[in-house]
Amino acid sequence: MIDVDIALSRGAFHLVATFAADARVVALFGRSGSGKTTIIDAIAGIAKPSRGSIRVGGDVMFDAAAGIDVPPERRRIGYVFQDALLFPHLDVHANLLYGQRLRSADERFIAEDRVVELLGLGALLHRRVRTLSGGEQQRVAIGRALLAQPRVLLMDEPLASLDVARRVEILDYVERLRDEVRIPIVYVTHSVAEIARLADTVVVVSGGRCVAVGPAHDVIGRLDIVSPVDRHEAGSLVDTRVVSHDAETQVTTLAFDGGVLHVPAIDARVGQSLRARIRSRDVSLALQRPAGISILNMLPARIVAVNAERDPVVEVQLAVGGARFTAAVTRRSLRDLDLHPGLEVLALVKAVSFDPYGVD
């Protein structure tokens, strides 16, 4: 449980942040310069708010009115920095143990062996940090933060300085932390794909304000409202399960509450749960079943709402069984097809638009 209600100024930049979240992964989402990092700096105790309070797991970390400001070393809040910030004078092993040594036995919940195994650090232990690749450095940084036995892990755009292949790898590790270590994570990102993949709760930060807080499913559907620049990334999240792989055509079939989705083959075992992000711009609508078309996914849907108040692009909300999709169409299509709530349509989703890794 993280409860933040603070105001903080850095030069000409003013941040006012208020949100409470109780989730495995809370994502702070926003453009660079929006104040996301300042918020987690305040949670970690390395930026001091001018007023307000911060509570983590029921403990007061900061309370301006009560004069409480727990120093960072006693907050037990892990921080994984964007550029790892490993100690260059220590090898990997000494970096990992740096924080563990400073915690008492009763504060420890995770052992070195477990962290090494979890993050695949075995082969790196005796390396110098300057010989590590970006992805390796980030893994060591995560391990180092974990071994300091934190009650919450803050991650500041841990993928920002990595190439795509490394991003996928680190995301896999972050998912393991979430699912296996069960440590609450506050994850700062400007990537919708990363939110879609990881987050339960999303806090949208813009211009030093928290403009929206809510479950990832809801917030991603409303991105166009909270941040017009991200309209192209707006869409819906669908919880699916892998049902089969077709080796010949290299198509994977995912089942969800409302039908099945066919997507290009992905590396996941049958039965595994997977969260699929379907962007509004990748969903088209048809009144009848078109023939001779390459689109693999045609899902019967009912229009729930039409958000036509702004822009040339109209957002149509659909119910597909128990799942919600959104489709972005032009005003012209809205008029020509006479789209309105209650209408039964077919939602067409191009298989190749599906992004299984949650990586841009």
Next chain:
Amino acid sequence: MHALSADEIGIVELSLRVALVSVAFSLPVAVGVAYLLARSRFPGKLLIDAVVHLPLVLPPVVVGFALLLLFGRNGPIGRVLDQWFGVVLAFRWTGAALASALMGFPLMVRAIRLSIEAVDRRLEVAARTLGASRAWVFASVTLPLALPGIITGTLLSFARGLGEFGATITFVSNIPGETQTLPLAIYTYTQVPGGDPQALRLSVIAVVLSLVSLAVSEWLTRRTARAQSDDRR
């Protein structure tokens, strides 16, 4: 030019002792002052900075004279040290060490300060989030990373101490066996008719000592720099 005479050995030994003791006592102070100047902001910082650098720009004789006034038997500090602790610096080798320490201090602080400023402050922040107190961050992150500068500063100050002349002769005079360090002995021989060969011998020794300390400094700095960067394993 063969083996050193007993006198020469005595002079070299005294010089080394004076320089070593001066460095040993000034190093902790220099690290503290350098850290303060590099990492904190406080009123009067500029003044402290200027005072630290004073020995670099003042004529050494003036520094020696100031020491004499302050630490002499009748000086305000000298009297207290003598009466309370029985410590006398004036006209003793310990006074020579104090003069060396003072003259080498700006060099030492400068080198250490630069290397502390070069340490990425975010590494110190990262250490705090991992549970380290300010003091432990300083000992476990800042100091090791600033080590090359600390070594350089120490050896600069040591070399400066070996060569100290003006402040030393003014403060503790030129007493053979007590305060007559290498430069003072060389000076003395040059003032005596026929002393030139002796002065030359001592000068060669001074050159050798300086070169050795320079080489040691270089070797140590490279060693720590290598240990801290990528040695291929």
